[in-house]
Every structure is written in structure tokens, then in C-alpha cells.
Amino acid sequence: MVEKRISPQSSALIGELEVPGDKSISHRAVIFGSLAKGRTKIDHFLDGEDCLRTVDIFQKMGVSIEQQGETVVINSDGADSLIEPKEPLYFGNSGTTARLMIGLLSGLPLFTTIYGDASLSKRPMDRVILPLSDMNATIFGRSGGKLLPLAISGKELQAIQYTLPVKSAQVKSALLLAGLFANGETIITEKAKTRDHTETMLGAFGVKLNVDGNTIRMDGKQSLKPTRIYVPGDISSAAFFLAAAAAKPNSSLVIKKVGLNPTRTGIIDVLMQMGAQIEIRNEERIGGELLGDVKISSSSLKGIEISGDIIPRLIDEIPIIALLATQAKGKTVIKDAEELRVKETDRIAAVVEVLTTLGASVTATKDGMIIEGSQELTGGNISAYNDHRMAMMGAIASFFTKEDIIIDDISSIAISYPSFFEDLKRITTN
Numbered sequence: 001m002v003e004k005r006i007s008p009q010s011s012a013l014i015g016e017l018e019v020p021g022d023k024s025i026s027h028r029a030v031i032f033g034s035l036a037k038g039r040t041k042i043d044h045f046l047d048g049e050d051c052l053r054t055v056d057i058f059q060k061m062g063v064s065i066e067q068q069g070e071t072v073v074i075n076s077d078g079a080d081s082l083i084e085p086k087e088p089l090y091f092g093n094s095g096t097t098a099r100l101m102i103g104l105l106s107g108l109p110l111f112t113t114i115y116g117d118a119s120l121s122k123r124p125m126d127r128v129i130l131p132l133s134d135m136n137a138t139i140f141g142r143s144g145g146k147l148l149p150l151a152i153s154g155k156e157l158q159a160i161q162y163t164l165p166v167k168s169a170q171v172k173s174a175l176l177l178a179g180l181f182a183n184g185e186t187i188i189t190e191k192a193k194t195r196d197h198t199e200t201m202l203g204a205f206g207v208k209l210n211v212d213g214n215t216i217r218m219d220g221k222q223s224l225k226p227t228r229i230y231v232p233g234d235i236s237s238a239a240f241f242l243a244a245a246a247a248k249p250n251s252s253l254v255i256k257k258v259g260l261n262p263t264r265t266g267i268i269d270v271l272m273q274m275g276a277q278i279e280i281r282n283e284e285r286i287g288g289e290l291l292g293d294v295k296i297s298s299s300s301l302k303g304i305e306i307s308g309d310i311i312p313r314l315i316d317e318i319p320i321i322a323l324l325a326t327q328a329k330g331k332t333v334i335k336d337a338e339e340l341r342v343k344e345t346d347r348i349a350a351v352v353e354v355l356t357t358l359g360a361s362v363t364a365t366k367d368g369m370i371i372e373g374s375q376e377l378t379g380g381n382i383s384a385y386n387d388h389r390m391a392m393m394g395a396i397a398s399f400f401t402k403e404d405i406i407i408d409d410i411s412s413i414a415i416s417y418p419s420f421f422e423d424l425k426r427i428t429t430n
Ligand SMILES: O=C(O)C1=C[C@@H](OP(=O)(O)O)[C@@H](O)[C@H](O)C1
Pocket: 023, 024, 025, 095, 096, 167, 168, 169, 170, 171, 173, 195, 315, 316, 339
């Protein structure tokens, strides 16, 4: 446990910053690089705990991966060369590693057992196991096959046509990874578009797939060709500073080379709708992914309703959006976000608890929350619930409190943003 006391921050957020690489893209780069025969180099990789779990798993299956900070070099003999790990594979806190790897391991001729930390062991895995079972996968798990630990007896799978009942890029990606090694054509339809990094990166690794609206079609038995990947800055990490700068008077901040994939920019749309001043500059596309510089200046903000198809485009940003809403004029209503209940912690309950402790008026609903605006925040003892996004939201709250904030444990921040406090220091003056 690493407790942290943060005094009220009077400084505005000023300057330029590049945030670490995108977590979702970093995971996928390691997975696809390990499946491709040859050398894949990844630049601006996220050196965070979740992505290091994915690296470790492929090393345990015999892939040569050299990782030094933000540079990763993978030399693989391809998917056929992966060896059966002698020990159970540990997925730590990472839902993305778990869901994607369950999909992949189901279709490879290996027996594996997998487990995670206390948080991951509570998160639902049946959302991937059920469609994989339809593909003929053999997976056994705790709690009637719903929870980790799992045992997977990988084998040849049969492609399926599937409409995702949950709006989840992890489920979509798990099925695409299983589909890569299956017989036949995998057809996946989503009700709302979720992050499409898997589809984009499969294309960069030479896999042929067809995306038509919300439907993806991909033939199985395709092989991947190695490539070079540049990982854009993680907009989900940038979101903490963008939100702080939007509301803290006299702020002017530029986040450079941040990922601007439209399936991830719900936070930019929300900030604009709330009245933030935002400019996007220097847009470019690398490896199919859009990135650019985002300039934000403080302004007076208003509360809005956030619901429907935008939710998957900002799902991980809801804790920081909720904090921001306490500083806007009027009410903010968040709906259709029941997925928050099955993240690292129940993020609806956690956000409401933390903001209430800080003196805000927030009500939980079954699929979101209602946040009153123009709230003066006090300070006090809060829990991070062992959840990186809750810990960073708590730290940013110090820009708006009158008293110190004491966060029970900030160690989870290393999951997605190990240099969070150093970066925060660079853009503030106190
Ligand atoms: O595919 C991914 O990389 C992710 C998808 C989202 O989860 P769901 O697929 O559960 O919505 C997101 O919350 C998570 O941080 C990363």
C-alpha cells in the first residue's frame, strides 16, 4: 500500500506533454507481433504493469521479446512455434490480457491454465467463454465456467457468426483472435461501435478482413506478417489532464501525439459539449491509427447528458468525467454505462462514494449516475479501490478541493500510467 497525501493544487495546467503509449494498442502489438513469423519492433510501447503481463505470457510460451522501456523487439517463429507453458499463466489485473488471450489460447493446440489477481478473479469471463464454446472451444472455469482461474484445452475451432450482446472490444477481439485459427469465416456484428484497434492492427499485420458498418468478416487460417508499430499516446491517460485543464482557470495545455481513433475520442466530444476550448492539430496516420496534438484551454463548463453509442467511446474516462461534472454548471446525467460495474472495481459505486466523500452531490443509478454541478469540494480520505483510474481521478480532484486529499493506495497507477505524477509535475507550477 502506498498512501499519498496531496495538498490542494492552486496551479493552472500549462505547457506541452506527451503521454505514454496506448494500453489497448500496446497489448495488441505484443500479441500480433508474437503470432507473426519474423521481427516486429514496437515504439512508444506502454511500459505499464498490464502490458508487461502480456509480454511475460508470450515469453513463457517461448517467444523472444526484448523490452526496454518504450521499445520492444519481438522475434517469433510464428503461432505454430508457441510452446505449452509449464506453469499457470498470470494475468494480474488486466482484463484485456485475459479476454484476448482466452480467445487466442482456445484455438491453439496447447493446454493452459490461467489466473489473475483478486479484482480480475471477480470479472465476468463468460462473455467470451460462451461464444467460444459455440466455436467448439474447451474451457473449464470456477463458478460454473464464468470466472478465473480457467483451464483451456486448445484445439481447432469452427468459425461462427455472432452478434455481441455486450458492447465490448475485448469480446470482439477475443473472437477475432480465435477466428484467426478457426475453419471458415468469422462474422461479428456489434450493436455499437467499440474500439477497433484489433481490426486496424490485423490489417497492418497483413490479415485480410472486411469491415462494413458494425459487421466484421474474416476468413480463418490466415498468417500474420511482422511489421513495425508506433503506439500513439493513450487518450485515456491524457483524459485526466485534459479534464483538469478544462476546468482549472488559466490553464492552457497541449497533449502531443495522442491517439485520435474516432472509436476512442468520446472524451473530446464530451469536453466540447461541456464548453471546453479544444483545438486538434498535426493530425497524421501511422499504421492505420490516427494521432495528433490536442490543445485545451480552460473555460466555463456546463453539465450535459452522456448516453447511448458514445459510451463505449469513453468508457474508461467516466470516472474523470464525473469529477469534471462537479465543476460544471448544472446537472450531468450518465446513462447506459452498466459496464462500469464490471471493471477493475464497480466504478459506479466507487465514483459515487469518492465524490460524495469529497463533498459533492452524486447519485448512483443502475447504469450510471447523476452529478450536480458547481460543487465546492472539501478533501478528505478516499480509497482508490485498487483501481488505477480511480486513483488518478482522486489525484486530479486536488485541483478542485479546499483541503488535502489522502488516497489510501496509489500503487495501481502503474497499471496504465507509471509516470503520472512526474508528468503532472511538469505541467503545474506548485
Ligand atoms: O479492448 C480493450 O483494449 C479495452 C476495452 C474496454 O473494455 P471492454 O471490452 O470490457 O468494454 C476498455 O474498458 C478496456 O480498458 C480496454
